[in-house]
Amino acid sequence: DAKTTQPNSMESNEEEPVHLPCNHSTISGTDYIHWYRQLPSQGPEYVIHGLTSNVNNRMASLAIAEDRKSSTLILHRATLRDAAVYYCILRDHTTSGTYKYIFGTGTRLKVLA
């Protein structure tokens, strides 16, 4: 399975930047790196995705290592509403030619007021 490794938890002060790391050393050449976040008792929501180049959107930035074996989700100014579990996932190719998405346990981000 395409596997990602993330720290279990991180803390940040409100209004400060947060860098959430993810290792994905088994990534294949055509797989996008996805980030989602989940608030308590809700379904995960899409944050950002990228292939090779760094990406920015209104929610966050994604910095991808040159060898693509790691990436970092950057929240430029953390707010209390950003407190959530953040998941970094890859598309996993199966032997039958289909693909699936495997979620790990993610990083629980705590934002301190």
Place this chain on the structure above:
Amino acid sequence: DGGITQSPKYLFRKEGQNVTLSCEQNLNHDAMYWYRQDPGQGLRLIYYSQIVNDFQKGDIAEGYSVSREKKESFPLTVTSAQKNPTAFYLCASSIGAGAGANVLTFGAGSRLTVL
């Protein structure tokens, strides 16, 4: 608005009963997925479907069954064979094969409690 609707939001079941969770999407997505989440844990894949009338087992398919008779619908049945069915169930969809990024869209979830 386009999205995924899961129902019911909360469901209670007696041991030994089958229960079916509904998942409907109006996003015209080809692929659909079911995940299970236990307290404090990540999401585990139960079943997924890339096209109508076809689906594959995920990592924890035992005790569950699905059907994909229509593109917009992917119901999940939790059978009496599932030994510990109390969990939060999440349905998701994506555009499907051939679309490079394939961003997942999730429903709000169904919380099943076995009494």
